[in-house]
Amino acid sequence: MSEVPVRLSVNGRTHEVDVEPRLLLVHLLRDRLGLTGTHVGCDTTSCGACTVHLDGESVKSCTVLAVQADGCEVTTIEGLADGDALHPVQEAFWEDHGLQCGFCTPGMIMRAVDLLAHDPDPTEEEIRRGLEGNLCRCTGYHNIVRAVKDAARHPHAGRIPAPGVSADGAGAGRELAQEGLGA
Amino acid sequence: MIPAHFDYVAPASLDEALRALADGGEDAKPLAGGHSLLPLMKMRLAVPTLLVDLRRLEGLRGIERENGDWRIGPLTRHADLQRRADLGVVAQTAALIADQQVRNRGTIGGSLAHGDPASDLPAVLAATEGRVTIRDAGGGSRTVAAADLFQDYLTTAVGPGELITEVRIPALDGWGHAYEKFTRRAEDWAMVGVCALVKRAPDGSCEDVRVAFTNMASTPIRATAVEQALRGGPLDDAAIAAAAEHADEGTDPPADLNASADYKRHLARVLTRRALQRAAGS
Amino acid sequence: MTAIETPQADGRHVGRPLKRKEDPRLITGRATYVDDLNPVGTLWMAFVRSPEAHATITSIDASAALAREDVVAVYTAEDLDLAAPLPMAWAPPGIDLNVPEHWPLARGRVAHVGDPVAVVIGEDRYSVVDAAEDVIVEYEPLPVVTDPEEALRDEVLVHPDLPSNTVHEWSLGGGDLEAGFAEADVVIERRIVNHRTAGGAIEPRAVLAEERAGHLTVWSSTQIPHFLRLFLSIMLDLSEERVRVIAPEVGGGFGSKLQIYGEEILAAWAARKLGRPVKWCETRSEAMMVTHHGRDQIATVRVGAKRDGTVTAFHARILADLGAYMMLLTPMVPSLGAFVMSGCYRFPAVQTDIVGVMTHKFATDAIRGAGRPEATHMIEVALDQLAVELGLDPLEVRRRNFIPADAFPYETAIGITYDSGNYQGTLDKLLEHVDVEAFRAEQERLRAEGVHRGIGFCTYTEICGLAPSRAVGPSAFGLQGGGWESALVRVHLTGAVTVYTGTSPHGQGHETGFAQIVADRLGTDPQLVEVIHGDTSQGPNGLDTYGSRSLAVGGEAIARAADKVVARIRRFVAHKLEAAPEDIELRDGRWIVRGSPDKGFTLPEVAGLAYIPEDIPQDMEPGLEEVAFYDPGNFVFPFGAHAAIVDVDPETGKVTLVRYVAVDDCGPAINPLLIDGQVHGGIVHGVGQALYEQVVYDESGQLVTGTFVDYALPTAAELPSFETDRTETPSPVNSLGVKGVGEAGTIAASAAVANAVMDALRPLGVTYLDMPYTPMRVWNAIQEAAR
Known part of the structure; x- marks a missing residue:
């Protein structure tokens, strides 16, 4: 069971790692690259807490092998904000109280961004159908749906920052937290 | 896990x-x-x-129209299918598979080769009378019709060491179509699914009809009794309702947590009627 | 419709929908949950769990696992040297409880699927899973009982070393029940099953333990870090001051993390034994099996009433399926419902009789609402059934029995005193949003089109704010602990404020709501108030978060600590301005002498006086920090009126929730945004139980719903948006006037949905049906009624 070299770009930064073939992408991100914003909530590709973007589209990283991501571009929640500026979908989740415990939130936000990329002006029903692969136990989805609706008013809600612009998002959290103090 | x-x-x-x-x-x-x-x-x-891993293989992705068929590369994802409205029932069904993240990864070839009777696309292949090309290790190729592809629960004609290299689905221009999927939750597997295709004759009657089921046996199956009851006759609500009553004939649905075999047979009748009505545009 | 807008002309922060202080770290992926921590040298645990529901363990062979290079140890029950078994913390005076011993690893016999038999400890997340598969365990199957009514007969014993499966019998009643039924014109009786559910927090449990120099630190995804410290200390025989428990970011709890789990104890035990950090992250499959379940009661409800709908007697007999082991509060949970078996009504005689019984399933315990959703479901469903029996409007029956708004504080038949209420008021407000007459017309029109639409109501009150010690404690209700809460408010030299709370949130927004309370009292901005929680080494002792207690008990403790700080501020400022402390007041962010706004001090300036004490009164200590412990005089009783509208497809039996309106009253809002959020989530928890979720075991004790594929948490696609509104009736119990709201939605929702489904089905001949209203169950009922 030899290890396999994988080269991939995560949030605009290139990584070359040797992995055992069974390593799940989510564990590569979390345990090897230290990007713990992506979560694991189930074993069955059901909950969507592990949702990231793979080559620009939302996938469940618990059901993608790290080796399958060879040569791909991955964006995680840490790479969503453009430097200090929150992504419009992050902003809307905050504004509309679209999260409580926060565990499903990174996956939910990554899914919502992809949803808006394909459908910039969704109806409530389209939003609800579009989030069917992401479970939340806290919010009853009400404010999540509201947040996605509100984010859709922003012209770039379906866009993620160009790779490289935001590096891996390191440091963004702290700065954003401080920005929050003035809000 | x-x-x-x-x-x-x-x-x-x-x-x-x-x-x-x-x-x-x-x-x-x-x-x-x-x-x-x-x-x-x-x-x-x-x-x-x-x-x-097949991800580096060239030429196994994409959707092309050829001689009245849709020629679909086996590595074409559900997400690619769902965004091609011109694919008709294939697009409509693909949009109902699991959730978008799954559709962004799952492929038509994988779904057909896996042969899960609860998956949606196998029933569509059965109803459209599509076929797949299978390559073996010796370089030999053969074409297998839907009816021969699905052999038993999770067992298909794609043997060890073989790959589906092409999926062909007749475009069935001018046919009405519908896929009715019954689930408890949107992202769930089908409790029962019904793919209905209807061709109206110029006089409005039923020139031809195809009905196939998801999850009503150990493989996707055709509802031949329903088809026979409708083919060549009128295509009104009464005729459809009467034909749909035959939906459970020849089925052998597996009972599960959410549905007994009896309940699934009942659902098959109801969903067949609804799918036919939608397909017939009535 | 939005919640009440409270004008903030006075510049106060309490009452404002302030967006959460917690969120920036959560929406950027910078929060820290237990699994995000990986100290150097961390070992991983994986469990070997029983595939049998009941069996003798005849042998355990761990040699193959131990032979693996990356395995450090395999432990079984024989290796454990714990000082005590896992705790059960309820001992009601005068009640005998038949309780099995419960150890973190099974001792010779397993009693439910998933019972841990061995733990494998190794170098990484993946390899321990492989190693656990290499442990060979042989079992000799024993007879299994999963049906609680069958278990009562004791033909198969869940624990052959105990005399019976019955755990306890417990009753609470008041008023003359016999006379009440004698006086009734009609008596209805219904068997109401409240099925087993799961908490479903999206973060599964996780624990990490590390010992350094005799000091143990345990990070756990728990609601109760302080209790966990206590029981770690007891079970590991460690002095409590050497144990620190940290609940970092916790990804939801809903009661399922109000528990002392064997895995938490084992991680700590193994970390000490091996001298390395030890971590365990539960898989979802494990969570479905061995994170405690909720509900699972079979009730027989009898209601006596006059022709006009006036209830004369209400009697609930409850058989509670407690599962195989008694965990922290397992047998106590049904009794919480008994406290509100009067609902919001003037029932003259009420009786609740509870029998707890064991089966070969995992333990039930507190899940969102804990006993109160079950009780409310019984009351509210029974009242609808009664209304049909009497040919009365179900709302009319409710109105006839409401405790009037001018009757508070109101002592119910069982002697519980409801603090405040205006049940007619919330119902009236609900009906401003729901036009019942128009609905009935629409219902008729839709029925002609084949859509069976139904409306259901639930008017509820609940008991929460768990405290007061003298009511819940050892000599009263029998909880082996107190019910107070603590807070420490510290103003720093710069005027920044740190607040320590003994409560331990897992998504509720304490950091924001508590900051609002403190900011108003001290005259600062909530953004400059940091709330610290969930770390037993920080701040005073606490009693954690459950039973909607955080605000009504913990929030009041914070308010009181802040008030003590205010008293100090007054004295410092009074001394400086040569005035009397009672004349010092806060105006526009400055502490001034009443009537003399020219001179005054901001909070940082006051902090300067307190911490650079060159000129303070002789008899005063420097510093600006206070602690408060608060033990309330009573519970608090939130209430509300909810309406659900559902569509039933009679051909398939599928039920769809199309509209849900909730009017809740939890007293004056601290932050309406947080209240709405709690209500939304609570509603879906109740709707989930009513329509989608059920933990299912087969007759052999195998868990059928072992993953999120089979245990159907509702998704966004199944639900509508909700309409919420509020009334505000202050509680006299605490100075904030507040009541809890974390469980309210769940307590109300299942009954509202059940009544709506019944309203839809009644024309089809279905008069009563138990949850969950799955398509097949509803379709079967329709078929049966047609026969």
Whole structure:
């Protein structure tokens, strides 16, 4: 069971790692690259807490092998904000109280961004159908749906920052937290 | 939950992939989107010793129209299908598979080769009388019709060391179509699914009709009794309702947590009527 | 419709929908949950769990696992040297409880699927899973009982070493029940099954333990870090001051993390034994099996009433399926419902009789609402059934029995005193949003089109704010602990404020709501108030978060600590301005002498006086920090009126929730945004139980719903948006006037949905049906009624 070299770009930064073939992408991100914003909530590709973007589209990283991501571009929640500026979908989740415990939130936000990329002006029903692969136990989805609706008013809600612009998002959290103090 | 150990290769050509599969023996499995296989491997319900990743293979993706058929590369994802409204019932059905993240990875070839009777696309292939091309390690190719592809629960004509290299689905221009999927929750597997295709004669009657079921037996199956009852006759609500009463004939639905066999048979009748009504535009 | 807008002309922060202080770290992926921590040298645990529901363990062979290079140890029950078994913390005076011993690893016999038999400890997340598969355990199967009514007969014993499966019998009643039924014109009786559910927090449990120099630190995804410290200390025989428990970011709890789990104890035990950090992250499959379940009661409800709908007697007999082991509060949970078996009504005689019984399933315990959703479901469904029996409007029956708004504080038949209420008021407000007459017309029109639409109501009150010690404690209700809460408010030299709370949130927004309370009292901005929680080494002792207690008990403790700080501020400022402390007041962010706004001090300036004490009164200590412990005089009783509208497809039996309106009253809002959020989530928890979720075991004790594929948490696609509104009736119990709201939605929702489904089905001949209203169950009922 030899290890396999994988080269991939995560949030605009290139990584070359040797992995055992069974390593799940989510564990590569979390345990090897230290990007713990992506979560694991189930074993069955059901909950969507592990949702990231793979080559620009939302996938469940618990059901993608790290080796399958060879040569791909991955964006995680840490790479969503453009430097200090929150992504419009992050902003809307905050504004509309679209999260409580926060565990499903990174996956939910990554899914919502992809949803808006394909459908910039969704109806409530389209939003609800579009989030069917992401479970939340806290919010009853009400404010999540509201947040996605509100984010859709922003012209770039379906866009993620160009790779490289935001590096891996390191440091963004702290700065954003401080920005929050003035809000 | 994580898979057991396995070896992994990602060959650059179809021949190499077939060779790797052949060399790997019975416990070698091809990996496309992985959304049928990886969930089983994570639960350790499948423990292949070698995965042959098909992601680097060229020419196995895409959708083309050719001689009245849709020629679809097996690595074409559900997401690609769902965004092609011109594919008709294929697009409509693809949009109902699981959730968008799954559709962004899952492929038509993987779904058909896996042959889960609860998956949606096999019933569509059965109803459209589509076919697949299968390549074996020796370089031989054969075309297998939907009726022969699905052999038993999770068993298809795609043998060890073989790959689907093409999916052909008749475009069925001018046919009405509908896929009715009954689930408890949007992202669930179908409790029962019904694919209905209807061709109206110029006089409004039913020139031809195809009905196929998801999850009503150990393979996707055609509702031949329904088709016979409707073919050549009127295509009004009463005729459709009467034909739909035959929906349970020849079915052998597996009972599960959410549905007894009886209930599934009942659902098949109701959903067949609804699918036919939608397909007939009535 | 939005919640009440409270004008903030006075510049106060309490009452404002302030967006959460917690969120920036959560929406950027910078929060820290237990699994995000990986100290150097961390070992991993994986469990070998029983595939049998009941069996003798005849042998355990760990040699193959131990032979693996990356395995450090395999432990079984024989290796454990714990000082005590896992705790059960309820001992009601005068009640005998038949309780099995419960150890973190099974001792010779397993009693439910998933019972841990061995733990494998190794170098990484993946390899321990492989190693656990290498442990060979042989079992000799024993007879299994999964049906609680069958278990009562004791033909198969869940624990053959105990005399019976019955755990306890417990009753609470008041008023003359016999006379009440004698006086009734009609008596209805219904068997109401409240099925087993799961908490479903999206973060599964996780624990990490590390010992350094005799000091143990345990990070756990728990609601109760302080209790966990206590029981770690007891079970590991460690002095409590050497144990620190940290609940970092916790990804939801809903009661399922109000528990002392064997895995938490084992991680700590193994970390000490091996001298390395030890971590365990539960898989979802494990969570479905061995994170405690909720509900699972079979009730026989009898209601006596006059022709006009006036209830004369209400009697609930409850058989509670407690599962195989008694965990922290397992047998106590049904009794919480008994406290509100009067609902919001003037029932003259009420009786609740509870029998707890064991089966070969995992333990039930507190899940969102804990006993109160079950009780409310019984009351509210029974009242609808009664209304049909009497040919009365179900709302009319409710109105006839409401405790009037001018009757508070109101002592119910069982002697519980409801603090405040205006049940007619919330119902009236609900009916401003729901036009019942128009609905009935629409219902009729839709029925002609084949859509069976139904409306259901639930008017509820609940008991929460768990405290007061003298009511819940050892000599009263029998909880082996107190019910107070603590807070520490510290103003720093710069005027920044740190607040320590003994409560331990897992998504509720304490950091924001508590900051608002403190900011108003001290005259600062909530953004400059940091709330610290969930770390037993920080701040005073606490009693954690459950039973909607955080605000009504913990928030009041914070208010009181802040008030003590205010008293100090007054004295410092009074001394400086040569005035009397009682004349010092806060105006526009400055502490001034009443009537003399020219001179005054901001909070940082006051902090300067307090911490650079060159000129303070002789008899005063420097510093600006206070602690408060608060033990309330009573519970608090939130209430509300909810309406659900559902569509039933009679051909398939599928039920769809099309509209849900909730009017809740939890007293004056601290932050309406947080209240709405709690209500939304609570509603879906109740709707989930009513329509989608059920933990199912087969007759052999195998868990059928072992993953999120089979245990159907509702998704966004199944639900509508909700309409919420509020009334505000202050509680006299605490100075904030507040009541809890974390469980309210769940307590109300299942009954509202059940009544709506019944309203839809009644024309089809279905008069009563138990949850969950799955398509097949509803379709079967329709078929049966047609026969």
